[in-house]
Amino acid sequence: GAGVSQSPSNKVTEKGKDVELRCDPISGHTALYWYRQSLGQGLEFLIYFQGNSAPDKSGLPSDRFSAERTGGSVSTLTIQRTQQEDSAVYLCASSLGIGDSGNTIYFGEGSWLTVV
Amino acid sequence: AQSVAQPEDQVNVAEGNPLTVKCTYSVSGNPYLFWYVQYPNRGLQFLLKYITGDNLVKGSYGFEAEFNKSQTSFHLKKPSALVSDSALYFCAVRALISGTYKYIFGTGTRLKVLA
Numbered sequence: 001g002a003g004v005s006q007s008p009s010n011k012v013t014e015k016g017k018d019v020e021l022r023c024d025p026i027s028g029h030t031a032l033y034w035y036r037q038s039l040g041q042g043l044e045f046l047i048y049f050q051g052n053s054a055p056d057k058s059g060l061p062s063d064r065f066s067a068e069r070t071g072g073s074v075s076t077l078t079i080q081r082t083q084q085e086d087s088a089v090y091l092c093a094s095s096l097g098i099g100d101s102g103n104t105i106y107f108g109e110g111s112w113l114t115v116v
Numbered sequence: 117a118q119s120v121a122q123p124e125d126q127v128n129v130a131e132g133n134p135l136t137v138k139c140t141y142s143v144s145g146n147p148y149l150f151w152y153v154q155y156p157n158r159g160l161q162f163l164l165k166y167i168t169g170d171n172l173v174k175g176s177y178g179f180e181a182e183f184n185k186s187q188t189s190f191h192l193k194k195p196s197a198l199v200s201d202s203a204l205y206f207c208a209v210r211a212l213i214s215g216t217y218k219y220i221f222g223t224g225t226r227l228k229v230l231a
Binding site for chain 2: 004033035041042043045048055056091093103104105106107108109110112
C-alpha cells in the first residue's frame with residue numbers, strides 16, 4: 001500500500017479482555033517495527049521483524065504481549081488479559097530493510113487502545 | 117550506552133522567528149540520524165535524515181538540520197516558524213546494539229509557535 005496501515009484506529013476494551021492490533025506495512029518493506037507511546041510521551045520499542053522472524057523481542061513488556069508476522073507482510077500484535085496500564089497508542093512502522101544504510105522507517109497513524 | 121537526548125521538553129518561539137530544536141546523541145560508529153514530527157492524534161511523519169555527506173540536511177516543510185560530529189549534535193532548524201509547525205518533534209538514531217540495528221528515539225520536544 002501507499003503507507004503503513006493500522007487497524008483498528010481506536011479500540012476501547014474491558015480489563016481482562018484480549019485485543020489484536022493489525023499492521024499492514026508499505027508494500028515491499030521487509031522490516032517492521034512496533035512501538036508504544038503513552039499519552040504525550042516518547043516511544044517505547046516493543047519488537048522488530050525482519051521478514052517473518054523477530055530478531056529482537058526485547059521490548060515486549062510482559063508475556064501477555066506477543067506478535068507475529070506472516071507472509072513477510074501483515075503483522076499482528078496481541079495483548080492478552082489487558083490491564084489499564086496497557087492503554088496507549090501502538091505505532092507500527094516499516095522500512096525497506098535494516099541492513100541497507102540509513103533506511104528510513106515510516107509510521108502508521110497508530111492504534112489508540114483504551115482499557116477500561 | 118547508545119542514546120539520544122532532547123534536552124528541552126518544550127520550545128516556545130514567536131511566529132516568523134527562527135526556531136531550533138536540540139538533539140544530541142551517543143553512538144559508536146557513524147550515526148544515522150533522523151527527525152520526525154507528530155501532530156496531535158497522528159502518527160510520526162519523517163522530516164529528514166543524515167547519513168553522510170553535507171552536514172546541513174534539508175527536509176520537508178522548510179526544515180533543516182545540522183550534523184555536528186565534534187559536538188555529537190543534530191539540531192533541527194527552520195529560518196521562519198509558522199503556527200502550523202506547532203507539534204511534537206522526535207530525534208532518532210540508528211545504532212548497532214548486540215548485533216542488531218535499532219532505532220532509538222529521543223523523548224520528544226514540544227514546539228509551540230505563538231502568533
